[in-house]
Amino acid sequence: xxxxxxxxxxxxxxxxxxxxxxxxxxxxxxxxxxxxxxxxxxxxxxxxxxxxxxxxxxxxxxxxxxxxxxxxxxxxxxxxxxxxxxxxxxxxxxxxxxxxxxxxxxxxxxxxxxxxxxxxxxxxxxxxxxxxxxxxxxxxxxxxxxxxxxxxxxxxxxxxxxxxxxxxxxxxxxxxxxxx
Numbered sequence: 001x002x003x004x005x006x007x008x009x010x011x012x013x014x015x016x017x018x019x020x021x022x023x024x025x026x027x028x029x030x031x032x033x034x035x036x037x038x039x040x041x042x043x044x045x046x047x048x049x050x051x052x053x054x055x056x057x058x059x060x061x062x063x064x065x066x067x068x069x070x071x072x073x074x075x076x077x078x079x080x081x082x083x084x085x086x087x088x089x090x091x092x093x094x095x096x097x098x099x100x101x102x103x104x105x106x107x108x109x110x111x112x113x114x115x116x117x118x119x120x121x122x123x124x125x126x127x128x129x130x131x132x133x134x135x136x137x138x139x140x141x142x143x144x145x146x147x148x149x150x151x152x153x154x155x156x157x158x159x160x161x162x163x164x165x166x167x168x169x170x171x172x173x174x175x176x177x178x179x180x
Contacts (some may be wrong), residue, residue, distance in 0.1 A: 009113035015080040016142050017109055018113050023149040024105060027057065029168045030156035031094060043162035048156075050163075051088030051097060053156045057149055058101040059085040064145050065108050068115075068122050077127035112142065 009017050031039065039051030046068050052103065067075070100169040118139040124134055136144070153168075 009109065012139075013112050013115065016139075016157070017112055020108070020142070020146050020149065021105070023146055023153060024101075026168060026172070027149060027153040027156055028052070028169050029151070030153070030160040030166070031098070032166075032171065033162075034163070036088075036094050036096065039097075040088050040090075040165055041117070041163060043159050047086065048155055048159060049088060050156055050159055051092070051094055052086045054094070054097045054101055055088055056085045057110060057152050058097065058104045060148055061105045061145050062106055064141055065104075065111050067124065068141055069111055071122050072125075073133065074121045075123065075125035077125040077130075078171050079128070106146075118142070127175070 008014070033056060034050065036051070039054075040049050042049055088094075106112070115138060118137060120138050121135040122138060122141055124130065124136060125136045157168045
C-alpha cells in the first residue's frame with residue numbers, strides 16, 4: 001500500500017476522523033475528575049473498569065491502524081494479548097493511559113490523512129471466531145474502530161454512572177452551557 005504525506009485529511013477521510021474524534025471525546029467524558037483508584041474500580045458484576053476500557057480502546061485502535069499500515073497475510077489474533085489490554089495494572093496511571101491514547105489518536109489521524117485509497121483491501125488476523133482469513137477495505141476497518149470506540153463508550157458511561165452518578169449526556173449538556 002502506498003501512502004503520501006497529505007495533511008490535513010479532507011473529504012471522506014476528514015469525515016471519518018471527525019466521527020472518531022467525537023466518539024473519543026464522548027468516551028473521555030467518562031473519566032473526567034476520577035483518580036487512579038476509581039479508574040480501576042469495578043462498579044458492576046463485569047470485570048470492566050474505566051481505566052481498562054481506556055487502555056483497551058487505545059490498544060485496539062493502534063492495532064487496527066497497524067493492520068492497515070502493515071498488512072500481514074499470516075497474522076493471527078492473540079487472545080492472551082487482547083485480554084490483558086482490558087485491565088489497568090497497578091503500575092499504570094490513568095494519566096499515562098490517557099497520554100498514550102492521545103498519542104494513538106495523533107498517529108491514527110496522521111496515518112488516515114496519508115492514505116491514498118480507502119478501498120484497499122487489508123487482510124485481517126485469523127481468530128477463533130474467524131478461522132478463515134477475511135479481507136476488509138481500509139474504510140470498513142476505520143468504521144470498525146469508530147464502532148468499537150462507541151461501543152465501549154457506552155460501557156464506560158454505565159460504569160461511571162454506577163461509580164458516582166456521573167452522566168455523560170448531562171456533562172455534554174453542561175459543556176454546552178445548559179442548566180439542569
